[in-house]
Amino acid sequence: MYQDKVALVGGALGLVLEQIKQAIAQRGQCSLVLAGGSTPKPLYEALAQQDLPWEKLHIFWGDERYVPPTHPDSNEGMAREAWLDAVDFPAANIHGMPTSAQDPQKDASRYEAELREFFGVSAGEFPVFDLILLGMGDDGHTASLFPQTAALEVCDRLITVGEKSGQPRLTFTIPLINQGRCVIFMVAGANKQPALQQVFAETADPVAYPSRFIQPQGELWWLLDEAAGTVLKSFNNLVIE
Numbered sequence: 473m474y475q476d477k478v479a480l481v482g483g484a485l486g487l488v489l490e491q492i493k494q495a496i497a498q499r500g501q502c503s504l505v506l507a508g509g510s511t512p513k514p515l516y517e518a519l520a521q522q523d524l525p526w527e528k529l530h531i532f533w534g535d536e537r538y539v540p541p542t543h544p545d546s547n548e549g550m551a552r553e554a555w556l557d558a559v560d561f562p563a564a565n566i567h568g569m570p571t572s573a574q575d576p577q578k579d580a581s582r583y584e585a586e587l588r589e590f591f592g593v594s595a596g597e598f599p600v601f602d603l604i605l606l607g608m609g610d611d612g613h614t615a616s617l618f619p620q621t622a623a624l625e626v627c628d629r630l631i632t633v634g635e636k637s638g639q640p641r642l643t644f645t646i647p648l649i650n651q652g653r654c655v656i657f658m659v660a661g662a663n664k665q666p667a668l669q670q671v672f673a674e675t676a677d678p679v680a681y682p683s684r685f686i687q688p689q690g691e692l693w694w695l696l697d698e699a700a701g702t703v704l705k706s707f708n709n710l711v712i713e
């Protein structure tokens with residue numbers, strides 16, 4: 473657990489760099505999935521200061537609001553501004569979720585096809601991303617997998633349409649995230665305490681707290697600041713560092 477958000481971002485940067493370097497050393501490239509929201513923005517700004525072989529990184533998004541990248545709410549727009557447009561990042565390696573069809577289902581299928589082609593996986597198979605960054609909302613949602621929504625039940629696709637307050641969003645499905653080689657949650661702020669308590673409770677309904685569904689076959693890291701994570705100190709079943 474980190475003292476504050478600055479320390480959390482520093483810890484996340486170290487871990488992300490380690491994972492990127494390992495993926496490149498072992499497989500020649502790194503497939504990295506970005507989260508949206510406010511928490512990871514300083515991490516992206518810090519990544520922009522690094523001397524990395526950008527041509528070996530391929531960037532994807534785990535979820536997207538159904539707006540163009542130029543819109544202030546766009547997750548892609550935020551990452552471009554904080555990182556990708558600030559360095560010499562190859563345009564062909566930036567795999568944003570499409571949002572231009574005026575039909576979220578159609579754009580979800582287009583992104584699914586792009587992922588299948590990139591990884592060379594056919595229908596019924598799930599690709600393995602090297603690194604998936606996630607956040608958690610104060611309602612326990614992650615990516616755009618919101619409580620009590622149909623997106624939580626989708627198991628036969630890579631990408632589906634999520635929904636927040638009647639607004640569509642594109643999102644990775646739970647089985648796609650759970651194939652990840654390494655999944656890192658970044659969670660900061662006291663407003664996340666009640667949801668964290670439910671996510672780490674011995675029993676709770678994952679449909680009410682969707683982050684509980686994330687149990688990847690690879691590594692799982694929860695990086696928390698004190699303001700969020702202090703509530704877990706009394707959990708005897710957790711090892712908190």
Ligand SMILES: O=C1O[C@H](COP(=O)(O)O)[C@@H](O)[C@H](O)[C@H]1O
Nearest residue numbers: 507508509510511606607608609
């Ligand atoms: O809406 C979203 O929220 C979550 C959490 O965001 P944060 O602002 O609390 O960090 C984020 O992970 C997700 O990608 C985003 O679309």
